[in-house]
Amino acid sequence: MPIKHAIVHLIEKKPDGTPAMLHARDAELGDSQAIENLLADLNESYNAKNKAWGFFQGESGAYPFSGWLGDYLEGDRDFVGFSREAVEHLQKLMEESNLSTGGHILFAHYQQGMTDYLAIALLHHSEGVAVNESLEVTPSRHLDLAQLHLAARINISEWRNNKQSKQYISFIKGKGGKKVSDYFRDFIGCQEGVDSPSETRTLLKAFSDFVESEDMAEEQAREKTETLVD
Known part of the structure; x- marks a missing residue:
């Protein structure tokens, strides 16, 4: 699964109406086995979730994401700039949603077979324990992909090559069909179509x-x- 570009940003946000704080990374993540393992685990968790399908809303001030993505794919902006524009937009939407919480936001452009995908996920940590080299039990903090609730995957190849498609975007649906992820869907600019x-x-x-x-x-x-x- 070749990873073309990947980056992580952090948004600190509590569900109490306080302003969200963005910590943006200014360079892509380098190639590593850790990144490959993260994306593989993310896809495994994502594939097991209940998902909805759709397509991009017409590009507008309310739904600018598809325009930024198109500019990146055309070479008019680099991946870091694209992700920065997108995460700043997500930050604003989070501030408008009192129920939203922050986390690490992963953007990954990768290829599977002959198909290009863009994965976007809001990741959270879990506190656990581990045994170190001295055989002592110590606190351990790790990304909890089992608790993946906000994520989307865009089939870039289908979007670019099949203008009639209405199912090139998938995103995780809230439990019981609840619209708790509306702001994340609006961030992508996705209209449910299938x-x-x-x-x-x-x-x-x-x-x-x-x-x-x-x-x-x-x-x-x-x-x-x-x-x-x-």
């Missing part, structure tokens, strides 16, 4: 037709269907 359950039913119907055409054994078909649903 109903995930409906998409799943369509996929299962296509798979069922495939099973029938292949005359697959019942037990094998059931196992593959369960794998697909999971």
